[in-house]
Each structure stands twice: as structure tokens, then as C-alpha cells.
Amino acid sequence: MEAIHLLSRASFGPSAASLEELQAKGLYEWLEEQLNAPSEKEEEREDSRLELALQAYKNASLPPIELVDHYQPGERPLQNDDKRPWKMRVATVDYNRLLSDVQMSELTRHMLSKFQLREVMVDFWVNHFNVYARKGDTKLLTSAWINEVIRPHALGRFADLLIATAHHPAMLIYLDNESSVRERANNRGNRGTNENYARELLELHTLGVNGGYDQADVKETARVLTGWSVARPPQGEFTFVFRAGNHAPGTKVVLKRAYSQGGEAEGQALLVALARHPSTARHIADKLCQRFVLDKPTAACVDHAAEAFLASGGETREVLKAIFLHPSFWTETARGQKYKTPLEFVMSAARSVNAEPDGGHDLVRALSKMGQEPLMERAPTGYPENASAWMSSASLLSRFQYAALFAAQWDAGITFDWSIELAQERTIDGLVATLNRQILASVGEKATLELLARELNNLPSTIGRRRLGLSLALSSAEFQRQ
């Protein structure tokens, strides 16, 4: 049961293979391996199934400029002799197809990667540093944002991740910092700072809402970051640019500390100070404990994780290790006491029967109906992690609906092979026992298993029983818990 508990939190749900691997390696070795995951490129070289499944969506990872040529209507790349100016070419991009491919690449990795803890952390950071994929030019930048900012730092040093997010055009556009400039009057009227990014940087990304800053700190932070902007085509290729002329002059004071370096270095120094601030340690530790342990984690657990954060200089690996090796993680009161988000529901269903994406985009539509379309949360908080957000009538009904589609493999966005154990079972008791073991990780309650047996008994065909059995197992309360 320890292995199941670990896999239900540190991965997108146990699969037969991951369970076997964890049991063979033991907790420590497994955890070390997960914490030291190779780069995605290396992983793909070693994992042909993953590589093949990603093929269908691979255009989405082209650089932003090339995306424009590859996602024109009609699915054919633009010819090199397309001499239309940038503005014309970008106006005809098929963003729906592009963003669906980006979303599916992510879902494919979440579902199939053997380095599940990294995948879970990618989802964690994608929400922590939320960017809405449909805001302005962010549409072209989401893939770069994930592959260049989130993924390389998912298990690394928090400061590196924070600094990378602050420099990326996707974030600079999403929270308006690209156009925040020093106060001055010109012929277009007053211009000046925009506090949007500065506030979320303090409130959401680092210190936390009770982290000890005030409105003056927000304002000063905004001034420190004036001039952090984006070079767009045709002048640039969506790269970070520091516009010195827009940077507010003079000394700024944030959290009682003066910043007077000037230039980009000033913002850099502020980000480093924020990344190692004790409030940040506590905020990140608290959120990680919520993700991995309990919606309302114990103070002991959060303290321990925050200490690991400070002691290691903000190494995410060390914080995670501290959480997974802390007694709070393993107590009975933590097991099965969190609910799956829609993403976790869909991913764990797929992993339980060793499914893979079918090359289309139905999985994105399914998640959209459940209220958690990847990369499409508008609010800078990202999608919520806690149960209260996801346990609603509409949300559960959409899970039941998906469970039926999934078992029938109708427009469910996945494909799997019934040659799994389930198909071999000839008796109803055998089928129910296998469903319990394989889908419900052996925590099916007596009433649920009896209900399953009774209902399956009413169906004459083996195929019908299999489908109904799987739909019901995926719809059960047990399967919503993690």
C-alpha cells in the first residue's frame, strides 16, 4: 500500500509498470531516480513509445517564428516564397490547432513519461506561474514557455525558475510588464508603471499574500522592473529585452531593502532576494505540501519543507525529498484523503489501463468539459489544487460521462488494448476482483464491489460487462480519491 500511496501523489497514478518498477527499486532508489530525471530530449531517445506518441503533435514545439508558418490553414507549412509581411502571416495562423497540439504534447508526456514526478512538478509550476495561453501573442509562446522555462527547472533551483519566468515574453505579456515604464509625460499623455506583474510576483510567485509586503512594496517592485520588455517581430524574435530608456531612475525600496544598481541588474537582485526570502520558502513549502500531502497540511510538515527550502538554497529536489520522507506524508490520515483534479482523474484512468493518446485532440475537449483545459486558466492563480474546487455536481457528472466514453474508447482521446488482464476474466467475480486491483488499487469498498458484481450480472455479453465494469470503477468515489 505504501507504493500505491506514493504513486498516487508523486505520479499521475499507478500503472502496472510503474508499480512494478517502484517495488523492484525500493523507495529511496526510485525517488532518487525520479528527482534526477534526464532532460526530455534524452528521455525520448530512450523511450520509443513516448517518442512515437509525441510525433502527432511535434510541430507545436517549433520556435515561435516557425510556428507561424507551420500552422497556416490547411495543415501545410507556408512555402518559403510566401513574401507576405509578418502581420499578414500571423493573422492567418490556426491557433486552435496550434494550442491543441501544445496541450496534447503536455498531456502525452504526463500520461506516458516514466519520470512522473517531474511531470507532476511541471503541472505544479505551470499553475504556480500561470500564463493564459490565449492572451495576445502568448498564443505563439506557450510551447516555448513550457519547454524553455518550466521543464528545465521543474526539479531544480527555485531562483533559477523564478528568474527564467521573469524574463520570458509569455509572462511579460500575460501580466503586462512588457509595457510598464517609468513615469513621464510625453506627447501621448502620461505613461508609467503597470502593477499587474509586480503584485502577482509578490503575492503568487514568491512571498504569498500574507508574506509581509504592502502596497508601497508593490509599487516599488513595479518600478524596479520597468523596462523589462519583449522584442517582437519583425524587430526581434520574441525575446526578452531590457529597455534602459523606460527604466525608472533612482533608488527603490522593497521590503526595507534598497535597490539602486540601475539597469537589468536591479531586477535580477530583487528576484534573487525574493527567491530566498523566508516567506517564499514557507509559501512554496505550503503549496507543495497541499499538492502532495493534504489540502490542509499540518504545520509540522510545512515547517519541515520550508526548512529544507532554506537550508538547500531553494532546491526543489530537496524540498520534495523532505516531504516524501516526512512522517506526515505516510500517516493513515493522509492516505486517500485528497481528491483528484480533472487532469489527475483523466491521467490516472489512462495509466491504469496503459492507454496512450490517440493522436487527436479529444482529450483536450474532455478536460475542457471538466473545467480544467490545460493552459487555459485566465486567473494568475492557476487551477486550484484543493478538493472544494472540484467536487461539484457538474464536475462529477462530466467525470461519469467521460468514464463511459473512455471504457468504450469513443471520442475519449485515448486508445488502449483490452488484452490487459481485465479481458482475460471470464467470471464476474474475477472481473470485479481485477477491476478492484487494477483500477481501484485494491481500495474498493465492499458496497462498491458488490454493486459492481450485481450490475455486471445483469449483462449478458462479455464486452458489455467489461465496458460497464470499467466505466463504473472509474466513476466510483474510490477512484476520485488519491
Next chain:
Amino acid sequence: MKVGILGRRSFLHIVGAGALGSFASPARGAEIHDASPMVVQLFLRGGLDGLSAIIPYEESIYFDSRPNIALPMKGKMLAENRLDNRFALHPALSDLLPLYRQGKLAVVLATGLPKVQRSHFDAQDICESGGNDSILEEGWMTRLLADPSRTPRPIDALCIGTNRSRSVLGYPSVLTVPSLNHFSLPGRGKIQERFENALTLMYPEQNSGEAVIDAGAQAMRLLHEMKLVQKAYNGPHRGAVYPKGGLGKDMQTLAELIRQKPALAVATIDSSGWDTHRGQGALQGPLSNALKALGEAISAFHQDLGPEAKRVVIVVMTEFGRSVRENGTKGTDHGHGSFMMVLGDQVRGGLHGTWPGLSPKNLTEARDLRVTTDYRRVLEAVRLRHLNGNKHQSPFEEASLGPGNMNQLFRDRQSVDTNLPTPPVESRP
């Protein structure tokens, strides 16, 4: 600090299993003669810039602080959208003018949280939990529904959307309805039938106190109820035309559900996209477009409901207003005071509340509109006067209530009050 006012026990007491189990019984028809007053909370997420919606056109500071985004209210435009001798409605909200002139729409000036809170998420959570400066465990509507002098109904709380609103957090029986469509289980024939049957057995209505069990039971109720709703649905009534987009569609869904579910006591509906940090525009632009859709949606909703509108009060609110000065990107940053709107048959239309003025010495932290009416004063008036709530069962902590007096927000029931004088707006020197 988190305060849990209701334990699970109190719910079992208040919302007995009998009441919850009766949804499929033939007693449905009986509810129609028993229509209850209800409140709709329309929450504008992101922090609506109140100064762009209710324009203090006599204040020169308004124009000085907003060189690019102030609404140029004068001449014909002012005459058409004027609310009184100091305030005018954004022309994009003109669909609300008939309701205002009929005396059904109240605008409460300078409302908000009693203490400054510039985080969207905390401010929204505090508002929806009915708190003062901290987030309470349960939603304000949850505590309202738990008033023991109230008779609970099988379907009395509704959220339009996929997820539950924070305002009903902790209430065991809430329907969340994203739209009028897509309410069936996939598949056909025997398997589908068995699946539905088995799910009903798997999730019996029982007030288990565990989120997933209760949500599963409500999901099955939703499935049954929405099949009936869909069968009876034949489009908006009285030629109401909803604006395109999410809010219009959601208001249309809500109107139909109100028509078909007379036992509803509370409903929540959300509108997002009000966080106008950049390029918000004035007469045209993103904020103007959003206001246009808001006005059209409310107006269509009112028309669609027709006689049913008598029992409905809509409260329009947002988590905070925005900075008085425009920022460097022709937008506005997070501020403090905003405004609320209350629409209903018994509402005393017109302007309410106290206008604090825009001169720097009257602003909060020298930058934001001061709050002169605690948002809870408005909600409490709706609860007492429209929902006939018990005076001694307030969902709000009396001692922490901030400024404001909303005794005039509703007309007296008995009085035939036809010429509806607008209550004078108090003013600070």
C-alpha cells in the same frame, strides 16, 4: 483566521434527508404554487473599474487623473445617460437605463470590503465568504441557507458554471450547471441504462459529509433534473435577446432554471475579464464591450423572466474597484471602493450610499476610492427585506460590519410608492 460556524450536524438537522430525497417525487408540481423569493449574485471577477461605469462627471479630478480613459460625459451623451446631477452611466450600460428609470435598479456608490485588500483572490474569497478582513470557512450564502427559520427545499442553491461558487461552500446540496446542454450519459441501450442505474445506486442522496459522495449524488440529481428542464425548454420568453458570449449564455441558462425551479433561493453566476490593467479604453475598447454585454445580459434576463422577475433580486458585485489614476498603460491597477447594483421589483431604484469624493485627502491611501458602504450591508438588506430573513440569524458578524446604512434600499411593502423619489446621496464636504 478561519471560522466554521456550521458543523455537519447542524446541516443534518436543517436539511433533513427527507427534503433532499424528494426531488424525483411527483410533488414537483406543487412547488410552483410555492415560489420563493430568491437572490442572484452576479460576481464580476477581476475588479470592475467603478469610475468607468458610474461616472462622477462633475469631479474635475476624475478627468485630471484619467487623461486617456475618462469618459467625456457632456452634451447629448450626458443628457441620455445622466443618473442625477453628479453621476452618469457609461453609455455602454444604456440597456440598464429603462430599469433604472422604472425605479427597479439601485446603484450603491463606493461599496467594498471594509479593509483594503488588493489581492483578487483574497478579496473575492472574503466577499464570498461574507468576511470582514479574513476568509471564513463557509460561504455567506451557506450561512444564509442554514437559517433555521427557513424551510429548506430540495433544489435551493444553484451555481451557473462547472465549479461551485465560494459563496455556497460548505452547503451540502448545490447544483452546478454549466449550460442547458450535454446532460446525458454517453452510449445507448442496455449498457447506458445499467450505467445510469448503477450510478444512482452508487451515489445515493445521503448527506454523507464527504465531498465526493455528496457531489456524486448531486451529479445524478443534476442528470435527472436537467433532462426534465431540457424537455420543457423552448428558448427565451418575451423575445428576450441575450448578448453573444459566456455571460449571455449563462444568464439565459439561469433564467430558464429559475422559471422551472421555483424553489431556488440562491444562485450564483460569474463574469470574468474585468481586470483592466492595460488599454481599457473609454467610449470604445475592451471595458466598454464588457459593460455592453453586462447591460444587455441583465436586461434580457429581466425580460425573459417576465412575471417571475418579481421574486428575484439580482446583486451585481466585484471584489474591488480600481486606482483613481490611470496607470502607465492606459489601464488601472487594483484599488479599493467600487459600486454594487441591486435590481428587483421591491428595490428602491436610484443612487444609494455616500459619495466620498475623489480629492486626495478623501482617498484611501491617497490613491483609491474610499469605501463608505460595507458590501455586507447591501447583502444583509437583500436578505432581510427580500428573502425575509430572520433578524437574529445574520450570516455576517454584526460587530465587524463596516460603514453604511441600507435601510432605504427596499421600498416598504405596503406603501404604493409610485413616484419613487431618489433618496438623496449624502456627500462629504
